[in-house]
Amino acid sequence: MSAPAIVIAAPASGSGKTTLATGLIGALRRAGHQVAPFKVGPDYIDPGYHGLAAGRPGRNLDPVLVGEDRVVPLYRHGAQGCDIAVVEGVMGLFDGRIDEHRTEAVAEGSTAQVASLLGAPVLLVVDARGHSQSLAALLHGFATFDSSVRLGGVILNRVGSERHEQVLRSACDRVRIPVLGVLPRMTELEVPSRHLGLIPAVEHGTAATRAVDAMTTLVAAHVDLSAIVALAGGSVQGPAWDPLAELAAADDRAVPDREQSSGELGGSPSTARTPHGPAPAMLSERSPLPTDPNAQAATTLSGRALPSSTELGVTAGMAQSAHAADRPVEPAPPARTGRTTTITDATAGDRRTRIGGPVIAMAGGAAFTFGYAEHRELLLAAGAQVVVFDPLTDELPEDTAGLVLPGGFPEEHAAQLSANVRLRSAIADGATHGLPIHAECAGLLYLTRSLDGHPMAGVIDADAEFGPRLTLGYRDAVALHDSVLWQAGARVRGHEFHRTRLTKAGTANAAWGWRTTQSVSEGAVVGQVHASYLHTHPAGNPDAIRRFVDAATAFESR
Structure with a gap:
């Protein structure tokens, strides 16, 4: 048996995937779960924050660099001893390596490809700023674009008010996508960055630990953890990497x-x-x-x-x-x-x-x-x-x-x-x-x-x-x-x-x-x-x- 996975994705970069994923890892750990953290793609920086939250090394799942056939084995290897895994995606859900010779429906190296290989449900993080009823159309598109990818729920991020939340929830109900969390706008959670992205957790020291604690507290207070655990469902099947x-x-x-x-x-x-x-x-x-x-x-x-x-x-x-x-x-x-x-x-x-x-x-x-x-x-x-x-x-x-x-x-x-x-x-x-x-x-x-x-x-x-x-x-x-x-x-x-x-x-x-x-x-x-x-x-x-x-x-x- 291997831990079930939940994949954190978004319509585009900058939607709040890292905040949600890191906070979710920490909140699940606080709730008594053994959490395996993963990141789609070659990124080295986000797994550092995942590792702080999980208390174990963050790992990468990158079909481009290791091949499709190694994604599940590497997942099984990294998730040993855990009862749930959180996989943070890269860029937008369907964004990946652009290859005009590739005929598969999902782009190589995309979050969608990894979710499909794992058979894991996707939790979509949407930056709610500027969204209203049209959110329903966006969610409908992401839910139906590729049948191999299962959109299991949505997290509304950076919601401005109670009225804004009500409008967004109504839009999600219209396309039958459950809302599993609503995060308010909180600028104090920003982690300093520089020319190649976030400052690595090792360099950021105690400030990184404080940021991870704040993300964990935010997610624990505003996200339905039990619903996410239930959404993750069954274990990922296949051999473990050796x-x-x-x-x-x-x-x-x-x-x-x-x-x-x-x-x-x-x-x-x-x-x-x-x-x-x-x-x-x-x-x-x-x-x-x-x-x-x-x-x-x-x-x-x-x-x-x-x-x-x-x-x-x-x-x-x-x-x-x-x-x-x-x-x-x-x-x-x-x-x-x-x-x-x-x-x-x-x-x-x-x-x-x-x-x-x-x-x-x-x-x-x-x-x-x-x-x-x-x-x-x-x-x-x-x-x-x-x-x-x-x-x-x-x-x-x-x-x-x-x-x-x-x-x-x-x-x-x-x-x-x-x-x-x-x-x-x-x-x-x-x-x-x-x-x-x-x-x-x-x-x-x-x-x-x-x-x-x-x-x-x-x-x-x-x-x-x-x-x-x-x-x-x-x-x-x-x-x-x-x-x-x-x-x-x-x-x-x-x-x-x-x-x-x-x-x-x-x-x-x-x-x-x-x-x-x-x-x-x-x-x-x-x-x-x-x-x-x-x-x-x-x-x-x-x-x-x-x-x-x-x-x-x-x-x-x-």
């Missing part, structure tokens, strides 16, 4: 290559497959995919033309596409005694012991808040010892054999990151000596020479600065060179989400190539370092996790 099984499948796929591999990468290169079925077309059919890393000319980070740009179908440089058309609450890091690690699965309560696995240092703290709970679970399942550290204040953990630098907001903490000279020097020295490093977005910025004028680690021959515009969107990417994560030619789905850019870049092998409105090559592969703006979901790419742990094992043995 990181050990995922890695075993990755091992099976990589057996021929592992047996033949030797040297710097530590074996187990991933194959050129997509985790979601047939590989998507990213480069033009006239531009063959790169398969021999030795045949690639060096890519210039500064944006000068690739010598082989005609053949590869990509332009050079770490230039980002001009325009695009979560901070879970972390469980405590594993306890370490010498070379023995006791692993606690925070979801299932399962305890196991690994002996002698390589130490993977994972950056955390206020500057590196973007990560998926499944990343650590896969690393642990692969036999690694995962030690979380804070680059703002800590040194590199003892016996580090692999380094993960996830996403976050290093631009907000550049001075303090720069002041930790011992850590910057240790990481630069490690990179020189072949330490496997996986750096995504914030990690990429930290590895550059400087960020907004502050000295960084200097592993990547580029400078970084806060830019004039946001780069946002899914990417169908191809790995252009062998690395500690992927074999050249591997196809991966990822997501960009940043407002920084690289300048004064030197020459290095690009990590990825893709097409948007133009051909783009991005990121850098330098020795055992893979650095890129592209965020990937480890659950959708278990082959890369196995490959990285193998590289760390090889580094440790040297």
Whole structure:
């Protein structure tokens, strides 16, 4: 059995989904429920607030990054031990990835798609400002647009008066959509935001806790919790995701290559497959995919033309596409005694012991808040010892054999990151000596020479600065060179989400190539370092996790 789910959706962004979802999670918890929090899409920030409310990590359900077939298993895995789950949607209910080749009724990556896959009812949050009787027509449209999505009720948000509430309730009665809550206008619930959305809960500290408490109190007072529990209904059916099984499948796929591999990468290169079925077309059919890393000319980070740009179908440089058309609450890091690690699965309560696995240092703290709970679970399942550290204040953990630098907001903490000279020097020295490093977005910025004028680690021959515009969107990417994560030619789905850019870049092998409105090559592969703006979901790419742990094992043995 698995916990039943309720999906929180809205007609459009800005309707109050995060307030309602976070408050509902907290209110259900106060009422004695064990609540599993989820967020649709690649967002790292909202799950941080969900985690505060639930007392357990917020997780993501993203069909684009992990594939449709993994949505239910990941849900089942994350909901273990809970009696109800709250799934916050993304954008409007039917909004998702725009793909003219997709024929399904619901958009890929949309809240509607996830609700349909889970078989869960939708609770629609409507910003009532400006609405009157016409709300009936809006609700009728959302209830009948797609038969695979069940609209079970509505929450009226930002209602101005008792008279306004009466008019809106009458409109809902007209289309037989039950009203399960009415939230008044309350400006004091606003959570501070900046260029990429809400300030992550880890950075916002006690203010985030106060905001979550206020949301919880609001929802508890104005929403019918018992009706929502009843609406959630039966459990979600299907197998639970198992990181050990995922890695075993990755091992099976990589057996021929592992047996033949030797040297710097530590074996187990991933194959050129997509985790979601047939590989998507990213480069033009006239531009063959790169398969021999030795045949690639060096890519210039500064944006000068690739010598082989005609053949590869990509332009050079770490230039980002001009325009695009979560901070879970972390469980405590594993306890370490010498070379023995006791692993606690925070979801299932399962305890196991690994002996002698390589130490993977994972950056955390206020500057590196973007990560998926499944990343650590896969690393642990692969036999690694995962030690979380804070680059703002800590040194590199003892016996580090692999380094993960996830996403976050290093631009907000550049001075303090720069002041930790011992850590910057240790990481630069490690990179020189072949330490496997996986750096995504914030990690990429930290590895550059400087960020907004502050000295960084200097592993990547580029400078970084806060830019004039946001780069946002899914990417169908191809790995252009062998690395500690992927074999050249591997196809991966990822997501960009940043407002920084690289300048004064030197020459290095690009990590990825893709097409948007133009051909783009991005990121850098330098020795055992893979650095890129592209965020990937480890659950959708278990082959890369196995490959990285193998590289760390090889580094440790040297």
